[in-house]
Amino acid sequence: MALPRTENVALRKRDLAFSEQQHKVWRDLYARQLPNVQKFACREYLDGFELLDLPADRIPQLNELNAVITLRTGWRTVRTVVRYSDAVPWYHHFAKRQFLITDYMRGRHEMDFTPEPDMFHDIFGHLPFMVLPQYTALQELFAPAFLRATPRQRENIKRLAWFSTEFGLIRENGESKIFGAGLISSFGEIQHVMAGKTPIRPFTIENVIGFEKAIYTFNEVLFIFDSIKALKMELARYFETL
Numbered sequence: 001m002a003l004p005r006t007e008n009v010a011l012r013k014r015d016l017a018f019s020e021q022q023h024k025v026w027r028d029l030y031a032r033q034l035p036n037v038q039k040f041a042c043r044e045y046l047d048g049f050e051l052l053d054l055p056a057d058r059i060p061q062l063n064e065l066n067a068v069i070t071l072r073t074g075w076r077t078v079r080t081v082v083r084y085s086d087a088v089p090w091y092h093h094f095a096k097r098q099f100l101i102t103d104y105m106r107g108r109h110e111m112d113f114t115p116e117p118d119m120f121h122d123i124f125g126h127l128p129f130m131v132l133p134q135y136t137a138l139q140e141l142f143a144p145a146f147l148r149a150t151p152r153q154r155e156n157i158k159r160l161a162w163f164s165t166e167f168g169l170i171r172e173n174g175e176s177k178i179f180g181a182g183l184i185s186s187f188g189e190i191q192h193v194m195a196g197k198t199p200i201r202p203f204t205i206e207n208v209i210g211f212e213k214a215i216y217t218f219n220e221v222l223f224i225f226d227s228i229k230a231l232k233m234e235l236a237r238y239f240e241t242l
Ligand SMILES: [Fe+2]
Pocket: 117, 121, 122, 126, 166, 181, 182
């Protein structure tokens, strides 16, 4: 869906408004996290990372990201001034294949961990995946399920998203690899998890639904699945009951 022209202009202006300090935070986060993702991230993320070709030295503008993303998957990124979007507007945008990117960039004191997802998380953590049709097909399962769910079921869906696309792990040639964007963009937690300090359980609906999300600390438990296809099948098992 096209945005009104005035909103487009405002969005572009905001894109241009990042300070040199913010670009420098991006630059430092990118340089520090690159070796971690090369070592620990799943094949899908690394494939998408190569295709999206994010700039290392500055915060990219959304129009340049959309030039790649929309062409490949039909999704597009949209800026928001909201620092942490509520699930209802979030999934309304998802239903239109729009991925919200916050204007907020963490400060220098939060380089290892930020409880609030910032621009680095949204762009570096999520967007390489969003150029892959097999991944956007996974994301497209969530909005229809969420929008028809009861409030209690919505809490379950938020947990399923948290422990898959945000903090999930995936098996790859017998190894555990990082799948979730929250881990991919977190210098502290990706190392904590890959050092074996977080218990990992199989990703099943029953295992995940009873589990509380950790927002202000590292996750106490995480979950692993065999493949994107296996994750989709497991999610469908629950979504079809709604
Ligand atoms: Fe996220």
